[in-house]
Amino acid sequence: AHIDATGLLKVGPRSAGSEPGPVAYGNGGTQPTVSDAHIALGRIGERSMLGGQFPLDRAAAIAAIEKELAGPLGTNWQRAAHGVLRVTAANIVRAVRAISTERGDDPRKMLLVAFGGAGALHALDVARALSIPQVLVPYYCGVFSAHGIASVDIAYDAQRTWLKQIGTIPADEFAGITGELSGQLIGRIVADGFAEDELASRWQVDLRYVGQSHTITVPLGRADLAGLEDARLRFIAEHRKRYGHASDTAPVELVNLRLKISRQRAEFASLKEAASNSEPRPVATRKIWLDEHNETECPVYSREDLPSGWKATGPLVIEQFDSVTVVGPADEIEVLAGSRAIMVTLAAPVHNTINGNERHELGTS
Structure with a gap:
């Protein structure tokens, strides 16, 4: 994320890559990234990655956002970090529109599937902007492509x-x-x-x-x-x-x-089901800036603890080894039987999206 020559906040096309990576990785990165914005706002916890084996430096992410973004914009780091996520979502929204509304398909009648390590972190905001009512987060969302190539039919x-x-x-x-x-x-x-x-x-x-x-x-x-x-x-x-x-x-x-x-390839072994005879308990709670004005105390659940059929209402966070899902206030989730995918039904799919030069206002609730 950077401030361009005209003073506007932009995200990409440059990337920090894996080396040096986001500032919070502690590998020498100095430029704030989208990941740093998630970490600063608490959406990704300091022990969220790789089951806690890869600690993150939230204070360093906040400091970089303050220096590189908030200072030049004359605002606070919370608003700057949210700006990074809004611009990122706006970029994704344009790409989704290119393969939906611009081809005559109505996204309001569709389901958005989140995949990739950061897919579930952005999918709900993207769905809201496009009035897509539901988001599906597959169990293997962070390694979705690898799981797909291992499970898809052999084809010529x-x-x-x-x-x-x-x-x-x-x-x-x-x-x-x-x-x-x-x-x-x-x-x-x-x-x-x-x-x-x-x-x-x-x-x-x-x-x-x-x-x-x-x-x-x-x-x-x-x-x-x-x-x-x-x-x-x-x-x-x-x-x-x-x-x-x-x-x-x-x-x-x-x-x-x-x-x-x-x-047809042989079917994968069924996923190991979480125990369904008891209500899953949060593994932690974490303060998250769901908007730029207030922190919200959110329960954090482990994906492995959630049994099929379990339902809950946000705000809450679901962490797994390869991804994090942030569920907004009043959004409803259900763990689907068999696949154990998470279905998120959005509370308020319609948002005020302003077209033009990456100036998009995407709400969070």
Whole structure:
């Protein structure tokens, strides 16, 4: 986080990286980071990281924010730290809008999934700004990508560029090219030791109106001309949804054929359930600046202690080895059965978000 030449608070694109890292790490960092703002405000505790094995220096984080941000802005460190988190959330909000509202999807009808070590620290503020009603925090949120690559189905992908106008493609020619593509991919998979009867195929096609430069990818339910006609209708519907207009009669062009063949991976062992015969107790309490004016005493729970079906109302903090979740006042949480993911239902999803030059006001309750 830094003050730019015009005197505005900015976050990124520069990063402290892991070396020297945030000031609170004590590895020689001098520039306050987003992590330092979380630590200064108490959202991340001095013993929150790696089960307490990596102590943090909160006083150093506060001092850096005072010197580098609050002083030049003529304000206090609490307001400066909250400013860092608001700008960070605003940056994420723009990215989410780019893949939702700008594509014709309404985020108010969606669920926001938090992942990454800091995902749960920002997701609730982002959801509020976009009026997304619920946030899902997976059990392995801090190592979400690693868990995903270890648990996802084994899959092989192939793509073939084949420029043809739909409605002019001979059936035997289409069957020939799809058969060739499928045969080549299955051959690779069988050579790797997988049985052909274990495999499942999924076709997709990239389509566009003749004369367009961009395409839209839609499912191809059947690898024949009837399936291709269904894909053309899906393309028209998606074009209308995404761009607000479409032609039912304009010629549609096939650009790419895509094939994914997958084999289901064996399921992971079930998560060890926390004891459900007793109410989980907080492992600590911590004062957190949920706004820039007042500290709030919040209970801190260990994620491992929370049984399926457990419900609670914020403010509270949930810590685990790889992440921290800060639940705001009146937000409601429930630990879902089976996955033990945390579902957070926001108390007040609508916030006053001011567009323009990173000047965003994102509330916290």
